[in-house]
Amino acid sequence: MIFRQLVDIETSTYSYLLGCERTHRAVLIDPVASELDVYINLLQSLNLKLIYTLETHVHADHITGSGLLREKLGSKSVLHRDAGALCADLLVTDGVLLQVGDLELEVRHTPGHTSGCVSYVMADRVFTGDSLLINGSGRTDFQQGDAGKLYDSIINKLFSLPADTLVYPGHDYQGNTVSSIKQEMGKNPRLGHGKSREEFIAIMQELKLAYPKFIDKALPANQSCGLVAE
Amino acid sequence: MIFRQLVDIETSTYSYLLGCERTHRAVLIDPVASELDVYINLLQSLNLKLIYTLETHVHADHITGSGLLREKLGSKSVLHRDAGALCADLLVTDGVLLQVGDLELEVRHTPGHTSGCVSYVMADRVFTGDSLLINGSGRTDFQQGDAGKLYDSIINKLFSLPADTLVYPGHDYQGNTVSSIKQEMGKNPRLGHGKSREEFIAIMQELKLAYPKFIDKALPANQSCGLVAE
Secondary structure, three states, X not given: OEEEEEEEHHHOEEEEEEEOOXXXXXXXXXXXXXXHHHHHHHHHXXXXXXXXXXXXXXXXXXXXXHHHHHHHHOOEEEEEHHHOOOOOOEEEOOOOEEEEOXXXXXEEEOOOXXXXXXXXXXXXXXXXXXXXXXXXXXXXOOOOOOXXXXXXXXXXXXXXXXXXXXXXXXXXXOOOOOEEHHHHHHHOOOOOOOOOHHHHHHHHHOOOOOOOOOHHHHHHHHOOOOOOOO | OEEEEEEEHHHOEEEEEEEOOOOOEEXXXXXXXXXXXXXXXXXXXXXXXXXXXXXXXXXXXXXXXXXXXXXXXXXXXXXEHHHOOOOOOEEEXXXXXXXXXXXXXXXXXXXXXOOOOEEEEOOOEEEEEOOEEOOEEOOOOOOOOOHHHHHHHHHXXXXXXXXXXXXXXXXXXXXXXOEEHHHHHHHOOOOOOOOOHHHHHHHHHOOOOOOOOOHHHHHHHHOOOOOOOO
């Protein structure tokens, strides 16, 4: 498998390119609109055809590149049915298996950061979007956020994965790129060491985070797969 | 590829089993609820795991087996986004590629019989549901039926396929099991020989068909993937 972790410095967003060497088919997880040329050049240099852009959710902090990639390369945009983005080409739900060449990804519905959040599970790794972050979690104070639901999602849908499953998040603001289920179950300060649901909800309530910088622009744009009227 | 065409005698409905010999994964196109045991035995005897049930549309003439198969085998139900059936696990749109093992199916949106009708295209064959029938077409007098739209769907989305593409319809009432794009372009009395859109609409308007026998039971049931309260 071809695997690249790509970072958008401005918003500390991670995107992921997964390619099948046998069929030359590929997917991009959470592509960022401003990085369009990077993706197109990379796909071309690796001789890959982009089949799907897989969104973990409707983002509030950057504009998705899924609509532009559809226009340029004919790829299809994948989102959870509850994400409320009618622009998506393929709407998925919990447990759906997606195959692209020899790549296999299972959709896990992990609501809490938003109601349409999913994680994409492969044999040895999981892409958790803004549900589970390294030493943290997605915020739950806007966009259908619900700390209790997020706790249930992480405990039941992610911490139930094999302990050595690699965790690839949607962001990191401290320069970490990858973790594992075992590390997060042990050391995540919000959820690790068997923290209770009540403790997690209390922690999330006390965060008092600033209003997200890009939300007023990003949310409406991402409900149209990032295609904004100029 | 393992391929079986299955008929439900009571409603003259064709269902199709497609299996990948390498991965032992399978899909069923338009399964019928009353045939559940047949499918389960067949899958078992062929050592196949059912991944998706692919619906060409929300049927008015029989009850789908997709919900029961999901309960028994964990398969996921696939429907077009416009089909209005919230029970579906995977909602697709025009041009989406679905892969199951080595099976590849491209979704073509072919509205007209209903607004959420699709055909599933493979390399050498197409499953047309109730859009294009052998020597006929789906009716257009209920359930968002629109003769003009159906004409456009068949001409633009199906008659544009390679001429030797096999046509496997959702029904046949004369005992035909398969046709080809070339045969339908030539001999279909409603659309063949270059019949115009206006001619097709006039033919459809004059059919004066009886009210469908099962529609009042089938439609609400199929909006719940065939799972009806007893």
